[in-house]
Amino acid sequence: MGNIVVSPHDKEGQHHMMATPTSNNPNGGSAATAKNKSEITVLLLGAGESGKSTLFKQVQFFHGVGITHDQERIELIEIVRLNVLENAKNLVAATQHLNIPIEQPENRETAKLIINSLNTNDLEDPSWSKRLYSLWKDAGIQKAYENREKFQLYDSTEYLFENLDRICSDKYVPTVVDVIRTRTKTIGITDMKFDVGDGKQLRLVDVGGQRNERRKWIHFFNTVDAVVFLTSLSEFDLNLYEDNGYWRVKESLRVFNEVVNNALFYKVPFVLLFNKRDLFEKKIATKSFSKYFSGFNEAEEKNPVACIEYMTKLFLNEITEHPLDTVSVKTLSAIDHDNSKQVFEEVKQFIMTQQHRE
Amino acid sequence: MKQQSLSTSSLTLSTPTSPTSPLSPSRKKYSTSPLASPISPSSSSPLMQTALYNNHVHTILNTPTNANQTVESLLMRLIEDVVIQYTINFEACLTDELAILPAFRQFLIFEHNLSSLDFIIAYDDFVNEKGSRYHKASGIIKRFLEDMSSDQLNLTDNVRNDVINRFEKYDENSDIDIDLFDNCRRIVHMELRNDNFSRFLSSSFFTGCLFSLVSKEITIPMTNKSNQLSQDYVQEFMKTLDNNLIYFGERRQSNAQQSSNSPANSSRSGNLSDSEVDTESTASDMSTKHKKVEMKEALTNLLLEKDSKIITDQYYNLFKTLSEMDIWKEIYDSKNVTSYISKEKLVSKGKLKSKSKGGLSIVKEVCIVDDLPEEILYAFIDSRLTKFSEPNVTHTKFIEFIEESTTFDSLGNQIKTYPISCSSTVVKTPWPLDDREIYACTSVRREPNQVTNQMTNYSVLRKSYEPSTPVKKGCIRGYFFGAIFIEQLNEKQTKMTTISFIDIGGKVPSGVWNKIIKMRGPQVSLNLEKALKARRQMSQIEREVTSEHSLKKLDTLH
Numbered sequence: 001m002g003n004i005v006v007s008p009h010d011k012e013g014q015h016h017m018m019a020t021p022t023s024n025n026p027n028g029g030s031a032a033t034a035k036n037k038s039e040i041t042v043l044l045l046g047a048g049e050s051g052k053s054t055l056f057k058q059v060q061f062f063h064g065v066g067i068t069h070d071q072e073r074i075e076l077i078e079i080v081r082l083n084v085l086e087n088a089k090n091l092v093a094a095t096q097h098l099n100i101p102i103e104q105p106e107n108r109e110t111a112k113l114i115i116n117s118l119n120t121n122d123l124e125d126p127s128w129s130k131r132l133y134s135l136w137k138d139a140g141i142q143k144a145y146e147n148r149e150k151f152q153l154y155d156s157t158e159y160l161f162e163n164l165d166r167i168c169s170d171k172y173v174p175t176v177v178d179v180i181r182t183r184t185k186t187i188g189i190t191d192m193k194f195d196v197g198d199g200k201q202l203r204l205v206d207v208g209g210q211r212n213e214r215r216k217w218i219h220f221f222n223t224v225d226a227v228v229f230l231t232s233l234s235e236f237d238l239n240l241y242e243d244n245g246y247w248r249v250k251e252s253l254r255v256f257n258e259v260v261n262n263a264l265f266y267k268v269p270f271v272l273l274f275n276k277r278d279l280f281e282k283k284i285a286t287k288s289f290s291k292y293f294s295g296f297n298e299a300e301e302k303n304p305v306a307c308i309e310y311m312t313k314l315f316l317n318e319i320t321e322h323p324l325d326t327v328s329v330k331t332l333s334a335i336d337h338d339n340s341k342q343v344f345e346e347v348k349q350f351i352m353t354q355q356h357r358e
Numbered sequence: 359m360k361q362q363s364l365s366t367s368s369l370t371l372s373t374p375t376s377p378t379s380p381l382s383p384s385r386k387k388y389s390t391s392p393l394a395s396p397i398s399p400s401s402s403s404p405l406m407q408t409a410l411y412n413n414h415v416h417t418i419l420n421t422p423t424n425a426n427q428t429v430e431s432l433l434m435r436l437i438e439d440v441v442i443q444y445t446i447n448f449e450a451c452l453t454d455e456l457a458i459l460p461a462f463r464q465f466l467i468f469e470h471n472l473s474s475l476d477f478i479i480a481y482d483d484f485v486n487e488k489g490s491r492y493h494k495a496s497g498i499i500k501r502f503l504e505d506m507s508s509d510q511l512n513l514t515d516n517v518r519n520d521v522i523n524r525f526e527k528y529d530e531n532s533d534i535d536i537d538l539f540d541n542c543r544r545i546v547h548m549e550l551r552n553d554n555f556s557r558f559l560s561s562s563f564f565t566g567c568l569f570s571l572v573s574k575e576i577t578i579p580m581t582n583k584s585n586q587l588s589q590d591y592v593q594e595f596m597k598t599l600d601n602n603l604i605y606f607g608e609r610r611q612s613n614a615q616q617s618s619n620s621p622a623n624s625s626r627s628g629n630l631s632d633s634e635v636d637t638e639s640t641a642s643d644m645s646t647k648h649k650k651v652e653m654k655e656a657l658t659n660l661l662l663e664k665d666s667k668i669i670t671d672q673y674y675n676l677f678k679t680l681s682e683m684d685i686w687k688e689i690y691d692s693k694n695v696t697s698y699i700s701k702e703k704l705v706s707k708g709k710l711k712s713k714s715k716g717g718l719s720i721v722k723e724v725c726i727v728d729d730l731p732e733e734i735l736y737a738f739i740d741s742r743l744t745k746f747s748e749p750n751v752t753h754t755k756f757i758e759f760i761e762e763s764t765t766f767d768s769l770g771n772q773i774k775t776y777p778i779s780c781s782s783t784v785v786k787t788p789w790p791l792d793d794r795e796i797y798a799c800t801s802v803r804r805e806p807n808q809v810t811n812q813m814t815n816y817s818v819l820r821k822s823y824e825p826s827t828p829v830k831k832g833c834i835r836g837y838f839f840g841a842i843f844i845e846q847l848n849e850k851q852t853k854m855t856t857i858s859f860i861d862i863g864g865k866v867p868s869g870v871w872n873k874i875i876k877m878r879g880p881q882v883s884l885n886l887e888k889a890l891k892a893r894r895q896m897s898q899i900e901r902e903v904t905s906e907h908s909l910k911k912l913d914t915l916h
Binding site: 072074076082152186187188189190210212213215219240241242244245 | 445470505510511512516552553
């Protein structure tokens with residue numbers, strides 16, 4: 001069984017985490033090799049807001065860990081409501097920034113309260129459901145929302161506003177879907193383990209994706225058995241959270257390049273997941289895809305398959321070192337439970353097969 | 359937090375390598391407890407999920423798979439099961455510098471996010487800086503904000519640049535805005551709580567820490583076989599655990615416990631079960647609420663009057679009402695003594711501008727003593743006996759006596775003030791805290807015995823004031839406000855109720871403070887017994903409490 005050693009005080013004052021195979025391996029191999037070692041460490045990597053933690057939550061959920069339990073979700077009420085408030089604040093701020101007035105006077109009043117004093121406890125009062133919903137439906141806010149590529153906004157905005165009648169109530173208990181949809185920026189590194197049969201355990205590691213967080217990834221690079229790299233299909237019109245003015249796709253490609261061509265990962269099975277397919281298909285219906293990619297045939301821009309094919313090529317072109325037969329590419333909609341389950345199962349099979357081949 | 363296994367899942371949960379060591383990075387939620395693992399059929403029974411202690415203990419002790427578990431791992435599991443019934447307060451944990459905070463720190467090292475916590479500490483340091491804040495601000499920016507800085511925080515470009523741009527306008531001589539980092543702090547704090555802290559609570563770092571706290575109070579049996587644990591022992595363990603947890607959170611109303619094992623309908627059942635409960639909001643609730651607000655105001659006002667050396671009926675009534683209100687939660691209970699702390703902070707901290715993070719809750723101790731009210735009163739006001747009754751109070755010095763007089767209340771009505779005796783004391787606090795020097799005036803009032811209607815019961819009121827003299831070297835100024843109600847219950851017994859509010863001044867982690875109060879619990883009656891015993895051994899002449907012995911406190915009694 002995998003034994004994790006934490007050495008909090010090494011020389012550089014940094015904190016390394018090492019997973020080392022140990023002698024009490026159920027397969028009996030004391031000198032465990034990659035082939036028969038009992039713990040498979042899989043890293044979820046990708047830039048910020050690519051959906052690593054959403055997938056992680058889904059995997060937890062279908063292994064009956066964490067948010068399965070009502071009590072645990074009760075703890076998340078505040079986080080869901082914070083998401084609502086952050087979304088509302090960002091939208092109101094955007095109307096100012098983009099110079100789009102909020103049309104209805106009563107909505108302007110609501111906006112003022114949101115910016116100045118509203119807190120999560122206030123949302124227990126059902127009257128906020130109506131007020132916030134009315135604000136959401138205000139022509140000014142809707143116009144800002146249509147221009148959301150110009151500022152930072154969570155993907156879950158629409159979902160949360162459409163569910164205000166549940167959220168703004170003192171009886172509110174977040175549903176599993178609420179929790180999956182809620183954005184909590186991951187800071188640092190977290191992991192979970194579960195058995196995958198044959199006496200093996202899979203250890204799934206989730207990380208934060210922003211630039212400062214990526215410096216922490218290195219702690220895992222020497223122990224990794226597989227990498228699942230996520231990138232968001234729907235980010236083609238967005239800029240970075242941590243560097244406004246930097247195109248997200250460019251960042252994703254850059255990070256992908258660094259990771260996939262990393263010498264430490266040379267022999268490691270690699271999965272590239274194009275996430276947020278659902279959002280992407282909605283987005284290309286109203287937005288021009290080809291505007292962002294000069295090499296793409298404009299006539300095909302409403303065809304999601306063609307767009308995804310193009311994106312795939314774009315990413316695979318970055319691979320210069322990694323053997324292509326150990327790279328698998330899939331699309332995903334991480335907020336969709338069934339899709340996540342299916343894709344993750346495929347990913348797992350791919351990794352296990354690759355392990356075996358080795 | 360509690361995990362459940364899905365029978366439909368093709369995968370089984372992992373078995374822990376070592377869930378017991380607090381520093382073991384294997385987290386509880388990923389390390390299956392047999393309760394929830396597929397091998398234990400009881401995991402899906404509704405009984406388990408709604409189980410109260412007795413059920414829990416019973417089931418855990420009698421599950422055959424547990425027989426070979428070590429005592430420690432069994433108790434750790436009990437802790438896990440109890441913890442999920444609590445809502446743990448992030449702030450309270452951050453101020454517990456002795457136990458929870460170090461555990462959280464270890465956890466953050468494990469999760470690679472120590473910078474967030476370090477930033478919050480650096481922020482406090484910056485805000486509390488009395489002199490120039492320039493270097494502190496510059497240090498924070500270099501360490502936490504600049505791109506590629508060693509502990510760079512995860513913030514948006516805008517938030518980061520706002521601060522950096524604002525700071526660039528300063529030079530070494532400028533007054534730095536105290537709110538420079540407020541926005542960063544708000545975001546970092548929120549994310550630390552929402553992300554890492556929520557995982558910390560379900561990690562073995564947290565449960566391990568609780569385990570070591572509890573094991574300081576009750577002995578963990580050396581046996582290897584958990585089935586040798588008696589039910590009584592486990593009950594006691596649970597109670598001790600509760601007593602510890604109460605400082606960091608509140609037990610949730612068990613309203614949404616009937617969750618389903620099936621992910622498909624668990625969300626629905628959650629909403630249903632929740633809508634069935636908690637609909638009581640009666641008129642009496644409202645009036646209690648109103649009363650609480652009133653009390654809060656009155657108490658805050660009392661504490662604000664630090665300059666006045668005046669005690670009026672208003673103060674007596676205030677504490678009497680407080681002692682009878684439904685605001686207390688029990689933190690210690692034995693045959694003779696019950697200790698409580700107020701469920702909420704009854705004093706608006708902002709108004710007081712008090713630096714103390716802890717100590718703002720009020721403490722109530724109820725003690726039943728086999729003696730008469732007068733004896734108990736003397737045991738308290740006789741300064742020859744305070745070394746027994748209040749061993750932590752030293753260097754008591756008489757300052758002045760002020761005769762009764764009259765004053766005006768806020769409505770302009772003339773009211774009577776009680777005669778008071780003023781004195782200063784030094785209250786010893788455990789290392790590494792500094793001792794507290796407290797100036798207070800005391801007044802004693804006779805009260806009617808409910809049965810005989812004779813004035814044989816007593817109330818003692820103490821109220822701190824700000825002296826004109828500087829604080830004693832090596833001490834920190836503290837403030838004490840409180841009352842003792844001494845009421846005869848029957849021919850033999852007397853009930854003594856102490857209400858105390860202590861503004862300890864300086865910075866004392868609330869965890870430490872709560873611990874001090876809790877440790878007092880059993881001591882209260884023991885100390886009083888000692889004082890009463892010492893009194894019984896005095897000669898008739900010695901027993902006579904004089905004006906001098908009582909630092910003139912006796913003279914306040916008419």
